[in-house]
Amino acid sequence: MANFKIATFNANSIRARLGIITDWLGREAPDVLCVQETKVQDKDFPVEPFAQIGYHCEYFGQKSYNGVAIITKEPPADVRKGFGDGAETQEQARLIAATVRGVPVVNTYVPQGFEPGSEKFAFKLEWFKRLRAYLEKYYSPDTPLIWTGDINVAPEDRDVYDPAKLRGHCGFHPDEQAALAALTEAFGFVDVFRKYVDEPEQYTFWDFRLPRSVQRKLGWRIDHIFATKTLAARSAHCFIDIEPRKLPKPSDHTFLVAQFDV
């Protein structure tokens, strides 16, 4: 069995974080890095810096906002961009899928949702239903599949810094947790990080607007790696790499990594 290493990272502009990402790839050498919020049109995607360190890029972007990419050592197969469900009215580049070394990977940037009661919040809840229909169309709960990315929902109380205060806020609202749970239960998804780490205060996101949020542990665990049961049974490790968050110009998210024997 060979080791399969996958990571996810919300870059908040792939061009602004290029050095952070290429340095990290050089150090961790994953088979796959899934990126969200690339914030770049396809014609301007920085393919060259990745090619120079031996990585191939598949990307689906738009001007200024959103944008996702799958960066791999070996060129992937079966690349798909967007839901393709006809409901992508205003351009919303939030999903890219590919099969890497035989492992199907779906990388999503789930809508942030603004605030409960808003149109954006309703769009976010609906987006989970569209994702479920998409997954049921192309994949099966009984075969290996990874769903990863910035999911923009903290599943449990231990996944936010102050559950009593934050309950009902966007990202930690019961309706969002129910929407996520409906999808994970439908597909039997295992939260791979929670297979290995039970402790609270394990975060992947810290708000830029809160001063010294990392040092004060004011974080959220909203980036996830989900695997179907048959694949999760072959997981070997999962961890949050906090080091890039300590760099001078970090993203507000950090890297989440999982390994499988496949």
Add this chain to the structure above:
DNA sequence: ATGGTGGACAATCCA
């Protein structure tokens, strides 16, 4: 105390 900062991109929008 309803702010704060960062990025894209060219006045605000998004997170």
